[in-house]
Amino acid sequence: MKPIFLIGYMGCGKSTMGRALSAFINKELIDLDHFIEARYHRSVKEIFAEYGEDEFRKIERNMLHEVAEFEDVIIACGGGTPCYFDNIEYMNEKGTTVFLNASLEALMRRLSTAKAKSKRPIIADKNNDELAQFITEALEKRMPYYSKAKLNFDSSYLEDGVQIHDSVESLSKMLKEE
Ligand code: S3P
Secondary structure, eight states: OOOEEOOOOOTTTTHHHHHHHHHHHEEEEEEEEHHHHHHSSOOHHHHOOOOOHHHHHHHHHHHHHTTTTTEEEEEEEOOTGSSSSTTTHHHHHHSSSEEEEHHHHHHHHHHHHHHHHHHHHTTTOOOOOOOOOOHHHHHHHHHHHHHSEEEEEEEEOSSSHHHHHHHHHHHHHHEEEE
């Protein structure tokens, strides 16, 4: 099986859906941020602080090219991964891309917690009003990339085990029909 790439904005459910899909279809999950962190012995936050975002994007592209060569894997990308270089075209060539498309309301619910912010340098210092504005603007800029994914899946409903299970079941049906 060619890789399945889960893409979408921060908080859209790439990790949650990635873990659940991995268990459901019995394929390994690779989280691109974690892969980068293991290779560089630094958190994404530290890489941003030490090297800056431009360098992070280069590292991210290089690591994407490594993991895209693996077979039988699900790759949970970072929120920005498809939006730099030719990454989205590259992923479309290498495997099946899935855009996890969550509503602004769902994104706000998931990203406005202190825990969610502390891991994500891009939103760490934003209050809730600024965050809503920031997400709206970022989605406008990123949608042209996200919408190039082969599959578009509504990931707004991942609030409990039942919703996650139902979502994963429908996504795996979509993937089978692909
Ligand atoms: C980013 C999203 C993050 C991480 C980095 C940049 C972005 O990944 O790659 O902080 O530009 O949207 P998650 O979407 O997994 O939070």
